[in-house]
Amino acid sequence: MQQIKKVFVVGSGLMGGGIAQVSAVAGYEVVMHDISDERTDLGMAAIKKSLERFLSKEKITQEQFDGALARLKTTTKLEDAADADLCVEAVFENIDVKREAFGTLDKLCPAHTILASNTSAIPISSIAAATQRPENVVGTHFFSPVPMMRLCEIITGVQTSEETLGAAEAWAKSVGKTTVRVLKDHAGFIANRIFLPMIMEAISLLEVGVASPDDIDTTMKLGFNHPMGPLELADMIGIDVLRNAVTAVYNDTQDHKFSPPPLMKRMVAAGLFGQKSKKGFYDYTTGEKVSYWKL
Ligand SMILES: NC(=O)c1ccc[n+]([C@@H]2O[C@H](COP(=O)([O-])OP(=O)(O)OC[C@H]3O[C@@H](n4cnc5c(N)ncnc54)[C@H](O)[C@@H]3O)[C@@H](O)[C@H]2O)c1
Known part of the structure; x- marks a missing residue:
């Protein structure tokens, strides 16, 4: 070799x-x-x-x-x-x-x-x-x-x-x-193929009013031992970065699992990118992560 x-x-x-x-x-x-x-x-x-x-x-x-x-x-x-x-x-x-x-x-x-x-x-x-x-x-x-x-x-x-x-x-x-x-040049490889739909589903649940960001994140942390909930993780990665990634997979596959939910597109348009813009699914303007989403 x-x-x-x-x-x-x-x-x-x-x-x-x-x-x-x-x-x-x-x-x-x-x-x-x-x-x-x-x-x-x-x-x-x-x-x-x-x-x-x-x-x-x-x-x-x-x-x-x-x-x-x-x-x-x-x-x-x-x-x-x-x-x-x-x-x-x-x-x-x-x-x-x-x-x-x-x-x-x-x-x-x-x-x-x-x-x-x-x-x-x-x-x-x-x-x-x-x-x-x-x-x-x-x-x-x-x-x-x-x-x-x-x-x-x-x-x-x-x-x-x-x-x-x-x-x-x-x-x-x-x-x-x-x-x-x-083994195949497959859009999203392994990790993002599994990870991105989970994040999109968490955003969709919030969008249709099924649960608050805190409760969605708590569910995945306590129910599945994830170290972070999907929405706080999305805030950390950047909603804009995730929207670009999911759109790239969608463009390649046309698979609706990778279609960014309308809420995600609106948040990006509004500049709500997550931690880096101080607001996303949570508010970070005080230096702490605060839930402010009203359902
Ligand atoms: N950020 C992540 O979490 C992450 C995770 C996995 C993969 N990636 C991928 O890794 C790559 C880099 O991402 P990043 O987060 O480090 O981006 P970044 O914006 O932090 O860094 C990109 C760097 O590339 C430089 N650059 C741009 N055009 C160049 C050129 N023509 N020649 C040399 N340098 C050039 C920029 O000046 C910048 O310093 C991307 O393809 C991204 O999708 C990112």
Whole structure:
């Protein structure tokens, strides 16, 4: 199986930063890329803060902390991917931006380089089609926050080779993740295929007045041992982010399970995105989560 030594991460936001961090801690040489120095600086600052938290909780040693930072470099030049064994893309969830990045990486990187995408919903095969090496293109879908969440879905495109899947799996395991294999390039993969309908159903129940947000969340927490209820979780992820994700799956499948409920669309239109806009299914303006939804 192919040896991965150098990892190039495209996009130094929430997910790209997390992927760069876990790779550096695991001993890989990592270069993290973004479109400007401001973005890579923000990404590095977030990684340092996260590593400091791990160090203060004794989850990593001082040696691991120093080693990870020493192995991490940043760049704004995609050309620096030219000696990478694995490129992991975590740019905006936009097919044109991703296809452009893959097309350029394909021209710059040697034949053995694996090109992976962290997309949540875009078919891997349509990203792979921007390259001349679809057999080396794979989905590696991490979860947020990457350093904490243990899962990575490994997604096969229609032409992905077994060798590429195996190498991506081995790398994800080596950075501390448990992998599951998504055997078909199926919109929503495994996780969002199950998760998104649950969130949509919780919103629909609220919309038709079956129960309050508190009671819907309490039901799933106490009845099914979920650590968070679906509506508070939706507020944390962002109602707009979830609406985009569910719409992408709906567009691909035309399956009504993935059709965003009218209430969700109205909330996005009204700027009620959840925690980041201080109001969603709950009100966070006082710094505490307060139920304000009147049925
Ligand atoms: N946020 C999540 O919970 C989550 C979970 C799983 C998967 N994802 C997926 O991961 C990807 C990244 O999401 P995120 O939450 O980290 O987004 P983000 O907005 O935090 O970061 C995206 C970064 O990509 C950079 N970027 C944009 N275009 C670029 C380009 N052409 N070249 C280099 N960098 C570029 C941006 O400047 C930004 O820093 C998306 O595809 C998203 O769907 C996100």
